[in-house]
Amino acid sequence: MSRSSFAATIGQFGGPSQLAVGALPRPQARAGEIVVEVEAASVNPIDVRRRAGYGRRLMSLLGAARLPLVLGNDFVGKVAAVGRGVSGLREGDAVFGAIPPSSRGTHATHVALKAVHAALRPPAIEAATLAALPYNYLTVMRAFEGAGITPRNAAGREVLVHGATGGLGRIAVALLQQMGARITASGGRRSAGPGQLFDQRSPPLAALAPHFAATLNFASWDDEPALLRLLAEDAIGHATTVHPMLGLLDSAGVVRGGLAALRAKRRMAALAPPGARYAWSVFRPDPAALSALAGSAATLLPALVETFRLDQVAEAHRHVERRDPGRAILLPQEHIDLN
Template identity: 60%
Template sequence: MSAPCLAATVEQFGDASQLRVHEVPAPQPRAGQIVVQVAAAAINPIDVRRRSGYGRKLFGLMGAARLPLVLGSDFAGTICAVGPGVTGWREGDAVFGAKPPSRQGTHATHVALDAAHVLAQPAGIAPAQLATLPYNFLTVCRALAGAGITRDSVLGRKVLLHGASGGLGLIAIALLKQLGAHVTAVAGERGLAACGAAGADLVLDRRRHPLESLPRQFTATLNFAHWDDDAQLVSRLAPGAVGHATTVHPLLAQIDRYGIAGGALAALYCKRRSAAATPRGTRYAWTVFRPDRDALNWLAEYAVMIPAAPTLQAFRLIHVAAAHHYVEQRCAGRAVLLPSPL
């Protein structure tokens, strides 16, 4: 690597002023790993929250919260080094993927990660767009699986999707339509057009159509919006429904508040109470991000079919604080870092 290696690091948990961009040692691939020169890396809401200290107790158990911390999971770039035991990849290959939570994330010019967590870049999609897909796609796949959603279970049936205009929601709409579901998408006014463009059969403004006003007719429900709405979503399930999954559960918040043991018990209580409100035989799941090879293979097949983010705001790595502000302000679309040497 002739170019300097730069990273956006969190020096102390807090606001965006804690972010610093500076030169770091070049990562070296261990057995089974590759090093990627990052062309683009998405900033997800979880990155902004982790910067402030959210989830530090649980992530700390994974070695993913020690300071200084480099955030980021998604990336698109080019392989610049291959470690021992890696087959099927070589220097110069264009790849994209998602790295599990760590303290050496993708908001850097170079990142080392397991070769199992990457895919070849498909033709016709820019790296900045590709970088917005893996984290959300893999999270959505886990939510579908947790809710028991398959082609057989939702073909021709109604699925209710809350928080449909965000990064998770738009991908979920596309996948549910591929599975043959009839999708009802609930979103804010600004996101309604994007939901329709993604293929939703019915698009509802959450302010004009409160969840409690919807009929109890859905075979599955998905919550990508607010934990406080989870009970209302579960109550929209029809008898004999397949299941419900949420990505906005309080697991990390409870552990942050009460510690590992106490927080896990508090979260388990919340989960059991919510699960008890589902129709008999219905699945109920809390979803967290985790790389999965089968889901990555599915992403390789469907990447070209997923609608592009309606707005893509690119930031140079040196402007990482501004990118965090963009996400915190819930601006439309996705924020993407374009790492490059100073």
């Protein structure tokens, strides 16, 4: 059996042409870790931005900006090795999950990860479709938590999802539907598409009355004040994933950037009605949420994915940059043409 592995790496930050596929030593499973043979891994907007250097300051502090860098958080695959102290997973198990930002991400044939970041894969779902879910789902759960949205308080309430056609937005809409919320979708150049059960209006934000129990911003920081003004007086809250925190740390450094971020957050929070929550949400792996996803994945699958071999990784990044329809999914076990 070959002991090498292949990964999409970047040697320096920049455009898609910085991406190359190269052989790396096969990662080893240390204590508490497993090695996964990656069958499918999604390319998310954050990968494209990290490739260009975005978030470098914080990522460096987290040890996640070391070059050559392998991007990618989600994975669907098979356990290839198990480290000491891991219980509940065995070699050959079909797994899926998402890892924290790292320099050795999932855009590779093999990745080592903490076993707690993997769960048994739900049956009868194609790897490429399932790979579109973990990173986005876990981020949406963070946004719900940040905004204070729960199945109990969302039922029958009005919720606005800004950026509803995207990876996060589609999942948020599906979950909110399951909670019985009344959803308004906004933002985006595309309609929500056939088969969506929610209100397909895509009204300009300025045309809406301030009657929402919660608003979620997955689209544009520029729209943050407009969204906050749409909250009802007794609103639950608002969360955004498109906040400027990483950008401010990049441009002004950890201390000055951190203070600027704090000020920007306070300014926005002041626009929310008293009592409403206001959150800047950040992806974080969560074993409990991942196991909930294993049970509900079949109800959240994207309508469309676009698959790419590992050696087509630059094209996958361009697909994401153009905001073309369909989540970009890498299939690292497909034949690679290195010439």
